[in-house]
Amino acid sequence: MLVVICLVCEILILPSKLHHDPVRSLCISGGTHGNELNGVYLVKNWLKSESRRCEIQRNSFQTHVVLTNLRATEQCVRFTDVDLNRQITPENLFSTEEKGSYPYEIQRARDLYSQFQDGAGEKAVDFWFDLHNTTANTGPFFIMNHTQGPFPLHLASHLRIKFPEIRIMLLTPGHFEKLHFGESEDKEWKQDQAISKFPTGSVSNIGKEGFTLEMGPLPNGILNASMFNLEKDIISGVLDTVDEFNNGKEFEGKEIEVFRFLGVVHYPTDENNEITAMISPDLDGNDWKPLHPGDPLFMAFNGETTVYKEHNVVWPVFINEAAYFRNNIAMAVTRKEKIVVPALKLKATQP
Numbered sequence: 001m002l003v004v005i006c007l008v009c010e011i012l013i014l015p016s017k018l019h020h021d022p023v024r025s026l027c028i029s030g031g032t033h034g035n036e037l038n039g040v041y042l043v044k045n046w047l048k049s050e051s052r053r054c055e056i057q058r059n060s061f062q063t064h065v066v067l068t069n070l071r072a073t074e075q076c077v078r079f080t081d082v083d084l085n086r087q088i089t090p091e092n093l094f095s096t097e098e099k100g101s102y103p104y105e106i107q108r109a110r111d112l113y114s115q116f117q118d119g120a121g122e123k124a125v126d127f128w129f130d131l132h133n134t135t136a137n138t139g140p141f142f143i144m145n146h147t148q149g150p151f152p153l154h155l156a157s158h159l160r161i162k163f164p165e166i167r168i169m170l171l172t173p174g175h176f177e178k179l180h181f182g183e184s185e186d187k188e189w190k191q192d193q194a195i196s197k198f199p200t201g202s203v204s205n206i207g208k209e210g211f212t213l214e215m216g217p218l219p220n221g222i223l224n225a226s227m228f229n230l231e232k233d234i235i236s237g238v239l240d241t242v243d244e245f246n247n248g249k250e251f252e253g254k255e256i257e258v259f260r261f262l263g264v265v266h267y268p269t270d271e272n273n274e275i276t277a278m279i280s281p282d283l284d285g286n287d288w289k290p291l292h293p294g295d296p297l298f299m300a301f302n303g304e305t306t307v308y309k310e311h312n313v314v315w316p317v318f319i320n321e322a323a324y325f326r327n328n329i330a331m332a333v334t335r336k337e338k339i340v341v342p343a344l345k346l347k348a349t350q351p
């Protein structure tokens with residue numbers, strides 16, 4: 001379902017009365033990035049035995065579990081050839097070229113899509129839930145694509161009752177790294193993607209609807225027990241909420257706070273593309289806090305501070321994320337907004 005963004009008031013407007021089909025199947029995936037270990041080990045544990053899988057089974061829907069990037073997980077690296085979380089695209093999934101000629105993660109994207117499609121070649125999983133960790137000081141947050149209907153937003157918002165520290169990030173269709181803050185490139189391409197079934201190329205696009213759970217700060221390649229347990233509790237809360245909805249729970253219409261992705265900020269570089277500054281110590285670790293014009297942004301190696309020079313307040317996130325360093329990306333920036341989401345009821349099913 002497409003939603004409309006009112007450019008004047010910057011509020012997401014959705015139709016006022018909505019119904020949603022029951023969720024019959026849900027997939028939890030981990031290891032999309034093979035060195036984000038809490039998600040990897042949650043999934044590995046559920047895959048080990050039927051008894052451990054009990055904790056993610058609910059009566060009203062079927063739960064699948066999958067380790068997505070097998071090779072990267074074995075090697076404890078983000079990816080081996082290309083980032084799997086950018087490969088769920090129509091060009092990759094429906095190409096007729098020989099499979100063997102593709103990079104590993106594109107082959108894996110095709111295998112995953114085949115595994116979770118129905119006989120007619122359409123998406124078979126109703127809701128996809130992909131687990132990630134970030135090295136940034138973000139706490140837990142859900143990332144979802146803004147062209148989806150209100151169901152993922154209601155789920156995420158409902159989880160905030162029990163876990164108020166959870167935040168919601170709305171991702172603009174298109175590849176994360178391609179959207180440079182302050183530029184308007186790729187506009188046409190973005191609109192094309194917005195109406196496709198694979199708006200962001202991410203693994204959660206394998207499901208009809210879905211979102212990503214990010215948890216940070218967690219360094220790559222290690223586990224953290226308290227974060228692992230919190231992650232498990234949040235997952236359990238999502239499953240319970242889906243189950244309650246399937247059993248007739250209604251989501252009331254409400255205003256929800258979201259952080260809308262605006263683009264990424266690159267490190268300053270010299271003529272050899274070598275970075276010349278670090279994140280300012282005044283900003284580092286302050287994910288989700290407002291950055292005002294004139295606030296410190298970078299600190300050069302000689303100690304000089306560069307300030308944020310744009311005119312609008314932004315809310316940075318993924319500050320100093322290790323995986324983005326190789327692309328000279330210092331952080332993403334978002335805009336905090338309130339969006340109005342209408343009530344949502346279960347669609348009546350045939351007896």
Ligand SMILES: [Zn+2]
Binds near residue numbers: 033036132
């Ligand atoms: Zn990740």
